[in-house]
Amino acid sequence: MRRLVATGGHLAILGPLALAGLVLLPGSAPTLLRELPAAAPGAGAPQADPSAVRLLEKASEAPRYVTYRGVQFVSAWTAQGSTGLVADVTHEPGQGTTVSTRGTPTAPAGTTYLKSDVAEPSLLSGSTTTLSMLGEHYDIGLGELSAVAGRTADVVVVTRPGARRPAAQFWIDRATGLMLRREVYDERGRVTRASAFVEVAVGAAAVTADKGRNYGQREYADRAHWSRPDAWPDSLDAATLTQLRHRGWNCPEWLDTSLQLVDARRGAGDYDDIVHLSYSDGLASVSVFEQRGRLESSHLVGYRLASVRGRDVYVRDGVPQRLVWSADGTVFTVVADASARTVGDVVAALPRPPGGRGTWHRLGRGLDRVASWFNPFG
Amino acid sequence: MSHLGPRVSALVDGQLGHEARDRALAHVAHCPTCREALDAERAVKALLSGTATPAPSAALLGALTQLGEPGDPVAPRARAMPLGPVVPTLPPPGRGPFARRRDSRRPSAGRATRATRTRVATAGALSVAALLLGTAFVAGGEAAEPGVPVVPPAAELSVEHAATTGGLPLGDPAFTAVTASFGGLTVPGASGR
Structure with missing residues (x-):
């Protein structure tokens, strides 16, 4: 068990x-x-x-x-x-x-x-x-x-x-x-x-x-x-992280200027496709989980859609706070014991989701695409 | 401990001593009534502290600004004559006895023409903008993200976060679900008191 x-x-x-x-x-x-x-x-x-x-x-x-x-x-x-x-x-x-x-x-x-x-x-x-x-x-x-x-x-x-x-x-x-x-x-x-x-x-x-x-x-x-369950056992060293980055995983060394990567692991069993990155500045603790795919938001329970630093992400309030979104083919889950400002910095430091849902977001996205049609270098 | 009552305000304002504050917070932890009061008080204080000086809206400022500006040139009026053609009521520009004075004080047909051109140009620009925005709206539809659909395992990730940070997310609903699913965690028969 x-x-x-x-x-x-x-x-x-x-x-x-x-x-x-x-x-x-x-x-x-x-x-x-x-x-x-x-x-x-x-x-x-x-x-x-x-x-x-x-x-x-x-x-x-x-x-x-x-x-x-x-x-x-x-x-x-x-x-x-x-x-x-x-x-x-x-x-x-x-x-x-x-x-x-x-x-x-x-x-x-x-x-x-x-x-x-x-x-x-x-x-x-x-x-x-x-x-x-x-x-x-x-x-x-x-x-x-x-x-x-x-x-x-x-x-x-x-x-x-x-x-x-x-x-x-x-x-x-x-x-x-x-x-x-x-x-x-x-x-x-x-x-x-x-x-x-x-x-x-x-x-x-x-x-x-x-x-x-x-x-x-x-x-x-x-x-x-009663045993004390451990963290995921497959710890990732620096060389493995570098390889992962070359293969398209994000795995940033820093989130904003103060949260430093202090631990990296990979899940086991059903979760072997998830990379867990831990960041800290000594007070705040932030986990970033990267998982390949796109977010199936309709199956999220207890989350609300919110704008964080202008990005639409799904947030579950509480302690710790959890935020989920997908970008560039990766689902990001952030679990944070940190202030709202720090959480905002974390979201801003990671790849952004592809635009918002509102009309203005859609227009902005469309203008970008129209501009790209006329961009000879695009 | 009875409800906090007026001490909620003192708690939010930081006016309670440490001992009193600790006791109050311990009470709030399992008293929904006082927690609601505390949250409401904090929300009100946060609103008040974050409220800036009221400023007039941009629309109001714009309307006020326009009040002080001269109006647009008035277009020449043509009066339909009964049983006859439409005849301009004003002589051609520069032909009338007071043409010079009129030119300097009243809108002329030349200015009216420029105004018409301006309107046409404006309408054209608006049409182009509307076309562009319409195209952008259509083009801006959601593109299908790559990859298989994924629902992150919230409970497992919360526990993993706790495992690596030393935290124990006892207040996390997902964690509660986890504790219910792992038989060894909760002491059988232990009451919460």
Whole structure:
């Protein structure tokens, strides 16, 4: 039986619930942090406060030795409204993490178990992660001391170089290093993603009590058999990507100026004709799936036709947001944990669909074609 | 926790402290009433903050501009005489006793001719434009895209996205469908509380 993909490891529990980006993979973080570019003073170069970087490192290590149980919320806002979840989270180092979400009007209650074994970082070549990319694209600094759920927290502020407003802030428990709150902002400073502990209890006693309260012993033991499904196994290296590009696949190295290709894979089985390209700047995570063919839009469920940067694409709102269109014989599916502006940049960076549906689009397309009839070089 | 009530506005304005805000957002996550109120408040605030100074429409500006401009030359009027041919009521240009004064103050037949030419030229241009646009409209019809019809496997792609980014799209309806289809995910009997 195929199993669910549930990834990220311990600290990513807050990341997943935040439904966006910063992936701090336990075990890999220290190495990765050493690869963080040094704070390079100069025009436009991101600045990294060593104290703030150490806090992020501490946060990435904390789930390895901190047992905790708590109630988290996650909220996300898009132009179409908000999405929210409340989850009970129980984490035991070396055992795993249980995430029980409470039911909402749009999603049923459920429980997910994440084993504690850390999968290999899925990002390209294992040497670049979203954390290192965070340092490549953003200033990392310290904010004022704060408190979350009654615990003292250091605040790490992430700002795009030259920007006046922060792009994200992280509240990190001073005592344990746990990430207690995470907020991501759009270009106007509005919160677009927020997740935080409303309650948190640290220590084995809290988790032991939670076992007895939530689950029978049998179910708890059964969770050990649940496997963590992996990402598509067929990773594509640079040479293969180059070959694909020569054969007409798009596979751009960059989407706009900040989202860099960090991982490329190919599906297996029924999906071996799909290429998955992952892009990130450290905060935003964008997947682009390329599939040969033309979009059969009449079979899309839950999508609305929308104009993004003047291009007609099918959009399914939510977190993450999904956009689908076809161009040049390829169907593009974008799955994005990113701001609306970034999503617009992504759409603009990829081949555009063949015109819109309206009269003006048709006239424009027709004028282009008429002009081509008289173009001696066309 | 009771409904947020007036705290919705404070929440949107960022006037709540972190602790109060976290509690409010946690409440909103499973309270559709407050979420609707919050979304509406945010939408209103976004509208207000994004509203520019009202400006007159282009049509209104155009109409106002035309009010201050001189009108088009008036075409010479011909009066049908009863039982007789149509006779121009004005002498030929330059022949009348006050021709010079009239030429300088009133539209002449020469200007009328130019106006007629202008109209003809305009009509011709419009015809050409209409022909061009009509051709463009016909030519601009959708061309069949190449390739086989494809419906992307939304759920699988969402899960794959989550797998490579560390995300767990718990709020994604497609993901919910996936969790329902994979037996090992949901703890049997676990309540959502």
